[in-house]
Amino acid sequence: MEYLLGPVPLLRTRNSAMEVFFGNLPQKNLSGRFKSVGVKKGLILHKRPALPKPAPPKASQPPNGSQQGKPPIGPEAKDRQDDLRDPIDCSEMPDLELVAHPGPPSAEGGPPAGPPAQALLQPPVQYAVPFEMRSLFLIQMLKACFREAGWLLSAPKVSGRAALMVTESFPQTPFFWAIRLTKECPGRMEALFWALGQAESGSAFLSKREAQRGGRCLAECPIGEEGSAWNRAWILERVGDLAVVFFVDFGHSATRPLTSLRKLEEDTWWSVGPLAQPFMLQGQVFPPHVMRRRIVEGTVAGPLEREPHILKFVLQGEVPKDSGEV
Known part of the structure; x- marks a missing residue:
């Protein structure tokens, strides 16, 4: 018989005894704590594998712009660092963009002759009638x-x-x-x-x-x-x-x-x-x-x-x- 309830340990009976399997939990003194309920022994399941050590960067050219002796920064790690940066300061609005006004059309009916004039579009002020x-x-x-x-x-x-x-x-x-x-x-x-x-x-x-x-x-x-x-x-x-x-x-x-x-x-x-x-x-x-x-x-x-x-x-x-x- 097996039971699995979230983080609760997995119990399994064997020959009228009981074994407990723990996922990523320390094994020290676990068996002793469960003797009163007939636990035979405790084992560790799904142990997290060790991360591979990165290769040392070359002395001539550090990869990804990192300093010598430090692990390289991958794309995923770089994105996480970008997310932790300070938010953009929006307290000041950017300057208005200059809008190009076309000049007079050419005699051939093509595009306007000469460079377009740069000016700000300012709508006329509207006054409410008293x-x-x-x-x-x-x-x-x-x-x-x-x-x-x-x-x-x-x-x-x-x-x-x-x-x-x-x-x-x-x-x-x-x-x-x-x-x-x-x-x-x-x-x-x-x-x-x-x-x-x-x-x-x-x-x-x-x-x-x-x-x-x-x-x-x-x-x-x-x-x-x-x-x-x-x-x-x-x-x-x-x-x-x-x-x-x-x-x-x-x-x-x-x-x-x-x-x-x-x-x-x-x-x-x-x-x-x-x-x-x-x-x-x-x-x-x-x-x-x-x-x-x-x-x-x-x-x-x-x-x-x-x-x-x-x-x-x-x-x-x-x-x-x-x-x-x-």
Whole structure:
């Protein structure tokens, strides 16, 4: 009878005695330990054979690049040594690879003539359109405040040379709001702002119940270092005792206390469309601070493809060039 259970010794009976065979275990004192169970003797099975000694390398040329007197390094041993090496340091990314741009094709229609130019492919920077400039936002504002959205369709008709007074800029982006300075513009601005100033002194404050989201009101708007001015506003949201309002004539959003908002519900105050409209610098961005009440001159290069009511503006002295889709 034979039993084999993993590392347990192999037992075999012979003439009512028992022999034990051990695999790669020392034979010393093993038989004595198993006398109590009738073991006759213990033998060693599967003894590991001795490894052959490598031949000494020649003195003139050590094999496999090993030093003299040491065993050669075989392919398998070399692979094991390679696996034990330090991992590759990936903390620094490699430099960008130069991509070859082909030159103009030859007259015969073959490959480009001349060596290809080496340059880095740099995709154009994409800027997200600010929330207050998006068409869906402006349509809702126009319908709530002016009862119609025709102003949005007339904005892309501006073209050619223009002088703009910046009313709001978005730092480190090309987007800004501005009032286009025409011959009629100063008179319209003066009449509207003078009337709003007169309304501020005689208009009642809105109660917390009346200051609801989507309502029209009169609020104080910061216009720059000169201070602030009362302007037509649209309530975007209520946050506790504060209201987020959008000033329709400046393209500016601000937070104001609910108790500081005044009533301005008569349609006569909303018969004139917004004074400011959205623009985008072409090929440039604004500095990292808000700019207001600065006059810039240049050329209107056409509407933005995805938002036609936003006009691309090229500052004076610059050659118009496409800045990519936003």
